[in-house]
Structures are given as C-alpha cells and as structure tokens.
Amino acid sequence: MNTLRTLLLIALAGLFFNTGYAQGWERVYHGFNSGNPNDGWAVVSILPLPDGTFMLLLDSSHDPDPDTIKLATIDENGILLSEKALLFNEEATPMDLTATSDGGYALITTRKLIKLDAQLAPQFEQDLQMLDPGKSFWCQRVVESNAGLCVVGRKTNPTAGQGFIACYDLNGNLLQFNDWGLPVAMNVGSACVTPDGGVLAVGQGYDGATFNAQGIVATRFNADGSNVVWEKIIYDQGISRTASSVVPAPGGGYLIAGSRVSRAYALKIDEQGDMLWERDYWDQPGLEEALYNIRSLSPLPGGTGYWSVFSYADNQSGAQPLLAKMDLSGDIQFHWRKNENLDFSAETGLQALADGGCVFGGSISEFVTSLTRGTPFLARFDSLGNTFLTGIAGTAKGDLDGDCIAEVDSLLEGIVILAVSNGQYAGSANIGSQGTYFIPLDTGNYQVTILSPGGPLWSFCPDTLSAAVLAQDTTFDIDFTGFYNVQPIDSIYGYVFEDYDGDCIKDDFEPGYPNWQVSVALFHMGTFVFEATTDSNGYFIIPSPAGITNEFHGFISLAPPPNDGLDCAVTCQQSYDVMFGDSATFQALFGVHCDSLAPYPLVETSIATNALRPCTHSFVHASYCNNGAVTAENAELIITVDPALEVVNSNVPWSEVNGNEYRYELGDLLPEACGDIVLTVNTSCSDPVGTTYCFEAHGLPDTIPQNISQNWDGSQVVVSADCVSDSVVFTIHNAGLSDMSQILEYIVIEDNVLLMQAPGLFQLAADDEIKIRFPATGAFYRLEAQQSAGFPGLSKPVAWVEGCNSGNGTPSLGFVNLYPLPDNEPWLDIFCLESVNSYDPNDKNGFPRGYSAARFIEENTDIEYLIRFQNTGTAPALEVEIRDTIPVQWLDPLTVRPGASSHPYEWDMQGSGVVVFRFPGINLPDSSANPDQSQGFVNFRVSQRPDLPPGTEIRNTAAIYF
Structure with missing residues (x-):
C-alpha cells in the first residue's frame, strides 16, 4: 500500500515581484510558513532542470508539518512557480533529490526511496527498513548509476552501526543490498557516480582495533553495488577525520571534503583511490573566523574548480556557513557569507551552474514583526560571486530630547530595518555602530520600516518610509530618527497560589501559599536584586524598586519555605522573564500544586x-x-x-x-x-555485546509506618537465581517469621515464552525454601512468585538469569528489560541496560520494553523513561532543554518522579502533560571536540492510569533543544 499522499499547489504570483537579474539574486520564501512560529522550512537540495528552472527539495522538521515534504520549482530569477506537498503517515525527513534518466525524479527520506514521474506523481515507494527489520536506517544520498538508483547510508541497532548500499532498477525492483565501511560507529557522508557508471561512497568510523580515532573510508562499487572495486581507509592515530561530501574531480579522480581534527579538510584521490594531495583550512587570508568543516561540494561544469560550503564559528550565532569558490588545487579564490542578522540552519543546498556561478540555500532564522522562525533562503551568484547590484541605504540615529533631530549614532545599533513590497517581505538589515544600514534589493517600490525593539518605549520620526529602487542603482537617504521614553517602575507584584483549574490565573477560590521567597534580578548597566516574601494570601510586592526604569529586564524566581511539610511542583512558569514595555508595573502569577510530605523519613x-x-x-x-x-x-x-x-x-x-x-x-x-x-x-x-548489566540503589531507612493487614499470615516470599554448573537454580524462600497459610503460585518464563503449562505451586514454613532447576542452555529464565495476601510491600518477588550456559549454546540476550523490575518501593531503584558498541546518542527508551513484537506490558505497571542526548553540533551547547509530552489519557502526570541524570537539572510540569527538564549552564561540548563529555541523559518514572483496557497503545514523545 502506498503511504504517500500528494497535494499540488500552483503559485500564481511570486513571493516577491516579477523583476530580477539572472546574474545574481537573493530570495527569502515566506509563502511556505504559516502563522505558527514553529512552522519552519529549509532547502535541502537544489536540482537544475533542462529549461533553466530549478527544483527545490524542502524539509519541515517542526510542527505542524513533521510528516510533510515539499517540492518547489522556481524560475531563473528565483521566482516561485509551483509547489507540491508530499504527505506521509509518519514523520519524514528528506535527505536528497536527483533526476532520473526516464525523465522522472527520485528522492530519499531517512528510511525510504520514493520514485516520481515527470509530473511528480508517485511511481513506487521502497522502505529500506524492511531490508533489515532489526536495524534503524538513515539514508544519506541517492544517485543513478548505470544499473539504476543506488541509496547509501548507515544502519544501526543497539549494538552496532555500519554503512549500506541498496540498488534498485527504475521500476523499484531490488538489485543488490550490501554492507560496507568500517565496523564501529560508521557514519556515511555522501556518494557520487563514477565515470564507468558505478558508485563511490564515503564516510567515517573506527575499525575497532587498529586506530583510535575516526578514519575516512572510501568504497567504490560496480553499477549495482554487488562488488567492491576497491576500498581505501585514510587515518592517523589520534587524528579524527570526517567525510561530508565527495564529487568527481575535473581531469579524473575525486575530491573528498570534511574535517580533520575539527578543521575544514579536503583530499584528492585518483581513480584507484590513492591519495594525490590533502590540505587543511584553518587560518585563511581575509577570515578572522576558523573554518571547521566543509559541508558540500559542487564541481564547476567547465572543469575549472569547485563551489563549496564551509562551516565557520560566529561568536553570536554559533556555526555558520561560508560559501567559497575553489580552484583545482583547493585554494579559496573568494568567499561570501550572509548578513549577521540572518542565521542559517544546518541544512544547505548547493549547485554549480554552467555560467560559472551557483545557487546556494538553506534556512534562515529571521526576526519579522516579533516572530522568529526558519524560512527557506536561496541566493544565486555569478562567476565572480556577485548577487545584488541594487538596494536601499540610509541612517537610523538617536534623538535624545524628542525633537526628531538626531544627536547620536549608536542609540539604535542592532535594530532591524525591514523592506516590504506588495505586502511581502523583501529584505532586511541591522543598523550598524555608525547608525547606517544597507538592504540589497531588486528594482521596485518598497515600504521601509524600522522595527521597534521595545514596543511603546520607542517612538520614531516616522517609523515607515516609501522608497523606489531603480536598475543598477542604490537609493540613499532613507533615514530614521528614534527616541526612547524612559520612566521609573512603580511596583513588581504577584501571587504564589494553588492552581486548581490549571489555567495559571489566580482565582478567588484558589488559596495562596505564605512564606515563599521571591527573588527578582534586573539587568541594565549593572545587576540589581530585590527580594520579597509572600504573605498569608500568597501575595508579594516590591514597591518602587530604587533606580529601576523600564529599560531594565531580568527574571523572577521563587523558592518554597524550608521544612514546611509540603512537596510542591510549579505547574505554570518556573520563572518569569521581566520586560516592562510601556508599563510601570509587572505582575507574576506562580501557579503550583502542593502535596503534603510523608510524615516520616522517606x-x-x-x-x-x-x-x-x-x-x-x-x-x-x-x-x-x-x-x-x-x-x-x-x-x-x-x-x-x-x-x-x-x-x-x-x-x-x-x-x-x-x-x-x-x-x-x-x-x-x-x-x-x-x-x-x-x-x-x-x-x-570478554562478555558478548548485548549482555545486560544491572545496578541497584537502596536508601536507608527503608521502613515506613503502616497499618498491617489482619489477613497477612506473616510470611515473606523472597526469590533468587543462580547459575550453578550445568543448571539454572531458582530458590523460593519464606523469609518471614510465620508459616504460609495458603498455597501460592509461581511462573517461569524462558526468553519471552511462558515455560510452564500451569503455574507451579508452593507453601512454605518459616525459613523453609524450595529449589527449581532448569538446564543451563544459555536461555534467559525469569521466575515470578506470589506474596501472601496482605503482605506490606509493593514489589512482586522476581529473579532472573541471563547467559547461563554449560555448553556451546548461543546466549539469549536482551530479554531482561522486556519485563518489569522489582523496584516499586520508593527507597529502591533497579536499573538494567545492555552493552552496545554504538547507539543513537539522541533517543528515548521506555522500561519495561514489553514482550513480543507488540511490546506488551501489564496494566498498572510503572514506566521508566531514559532520555539520552548529545551535542552533535560544532560549538558548545550552553543550555539543553528536554520537553516530554506525556499521553495524559493513559499516564498520570501527577505521578511523575524525576530520577537520576548526568547533569544537574530543573524540572517542571506544564499544561497538557508536558514535562520539562532544563539543564542551565550545562556548557555541553560538541561531539567532535569531546565525544564522551558531549553526552548526557535524564530519566523519570510515571504510573499508568488505573486498569487501562487491554490493547491500549501508550505512545510518548520527547524533543531535545540545544
């Protein structure tokens, strides 16, 4: 069944206007975005078409369209002609697009190959996950060889990762599926077609034995991927290399680009894979910033060099792309980067053109009328790197006394000037330190607006001007003057209250909490801290804070009184960002939910x-x-x-x-x-990969006052397991002070199958025990026993054995976490995890994992979630935030128990069951600088709602923000 649905939309008008220059332009495409600030799109791939137009592959990795991919066509001037939405029944991330010899197209997502005809109608869809269902697939590139469509990428499971190549004919029939590359932590970078119609794939990884750093692997296949023509590995001890791109080199051979020890790096190999030269790009003339990586390459059709996209570090925006033109020796001839107020995403498309220029794009984050979001961006360059030749220029300066006459240059530095044509965004710029700005634009008529950075505090003389841009000219003297209205602050006040209805608004029926400490930190030309304590109604006020005006900004935080016998969670905002705007007051409402602490040590x-x-x-x-x-x-x-x-x-x-x-x-x-x-x-x-290891944390004191049931007979069932010679031995022991008054049952599970046709029976006197034996075949065994009615405990008696093997049988691994662990008592926690060689560093695991393909777990069983994260960027992550959306119809958000983590965190529960973990000041290094320290995790526990019906599917998602 084809899971792909299509929707065709024809754009009858361009996103900008119908004039432009084929020799160079810049375009920002707002038509893809809705009003949702999370609705962001990026250009992933650019495909030139025979008629001089271009096809774009676009990705939306955010709500509300995580399952939507778009294809758009633009003319030679970058004007949008049409767009088509491909809708999937699952989250889909596009990776690559190519034209096919039958006049159609092929694109890949992370796990699927989709073939389209010339009218973009789906012809077939292949799910590569089905080639090896036990692995997770990540497709990287698709190319058409002499045999058909070949997809390269990586596949992983909890214990290993490796490269793959899968080739299909143009009708979707599988020709070949093979593994390739290095055996440990293999990542695939790119692929290209060889002169004889074969495929060359590149990536990086470890061999697990010879070298201790990432090495580059280049593997050349025949046309259908069935044979390896040659494979070359480039490595040095202690020197990490990555390969992000590979292209055929003019005159023969191939150019591979990526990084070496976090520096941009390129190497050229001949047709046999032997190295001809290599070079680093670190300190480049005319560049203050260091170049960390080469993301993309595109050879010039004339054979004179390459267009390339580098990554460089920007102190304000982090990793940024830099477009460069290189000669055949890899020397940079000139480079280009975007204005500082626009921030690119990590995804970039690049395509060299027959005229010696190129088209380059990705996504930018822009500030437009108080909305920040990712928007597709494209720029076309001529052979000399030129884009715009026309635009608007002027000044924006400060007025100190409100008479609309400028006195200072620096008051408005950094404020955005915005140009609009026919109601559509056309360009923007930031005001410089000298009070000047320039917006590159095509010819046309514009409304030019200065955007207020602080709402009503600012007034301008005026804030919008009209301007016309003529061909080959810059319109000057579009000048603005701004005045800042400063006033003192009257008060900062608010409530801490029990938010019964969850609306984060203080209602009359909602009581306040006294003696909470409120701290207000304000910043502007220094730091000022004010404190207050809530009264009996939960009200606090800081009247007339000395020296504070509406220029200040900051935050409000609070802390509960110590030893008040309450366990409180903030259900609304954990802290408030303070911005006064045109108001002389600021109100903060802290909705909380408090439960009484247990009246005993816990x-x-x-x-x-x-x-x-x-x-x-x-x-x-x-x-x-x-x-x-x-x-x-x-x-x-x-x-x-x-x-x-x-x-x-x-x-x-x-x-x-x-x-x-x-x-x-x-x-x-x-x-x-x-x-x-x-x-x-x-x-x-020496243990096999996949072996399960367990840890236990037991807090003391571990007793609590409780009313003992009169029905309890005084027995206590304890079970244990041992691997003894040729047997697995389970012991069921009555550790209580009294005999069991009734017969109880036990069951034994082998792997994921109930071993017994009927439960076993036992009845033991005090301190008596029985032993149950099974042959040591390497199978996983788990015994579960009953406790006597009324026993004052929460956990079921459970024991298990993994890998007990007296012969040469294959051990059964990975079964421990399919079932609940016996740790329901609050002072006890048991954690088990399998060993792996490689794993996805940004993922979420639920325990118990559940048995059978459907992942069944028992009703009323707590679920423990482990969320792992890694900074795979190119700069340190100063903060990390995890947002886990609990399905509140199945799981009870009031039972969330935050657990162990790799770093200190703050947490709170927000509306609709969103659990938020924040790691302020984590300063997580990037993975290339320090792989071990770039990782972290957090776990938490949550209870099911009581007695869920059989067949209930519990789905939970989390998002990680760096």
Missing part, C-alpha cells in the same frame, strides 16, 4: 547510566532525596553493582564495601535534602 532513590560499552568506562549516577517531612537520621545509600563490572572510582568516598555492594553514610538527611553519587565502572571486554 529516602527515595534513582540510578541510571546512558550507555555501557565493552572495554570502556561508563558513569553511573545514583540520586537520593529525603521526601519525608522528618529528618532521616543516620541515612545511608547502598549501591549494588553488577558483579561482571569493575568499579574504578566514586566521586564520593564509600564507607564500606561488601562484595559488589558499596555503602555510603549520608548522615542526618533533612527534609527535601538531595544528593548525587557518581560511580565510574569498566565493562568487560
């Missing part, structure tokens, strides 16, 4: 890690909090580490070691006091 624990790799250190984080209203005297934390792991060190000295148990004395733990312990462990080199 040391809750959580333990987790993001990954375990063979022969590699990992960091295991154990957190603890006293969530009781009473001090936990002589509190302790016992961390049990899987005996197959080696403990290297701990950030906090342990008090005692007993086998694989590490005891930490915490002293007297005050109410709501928390802490974090980090253990460094080393994973064995």
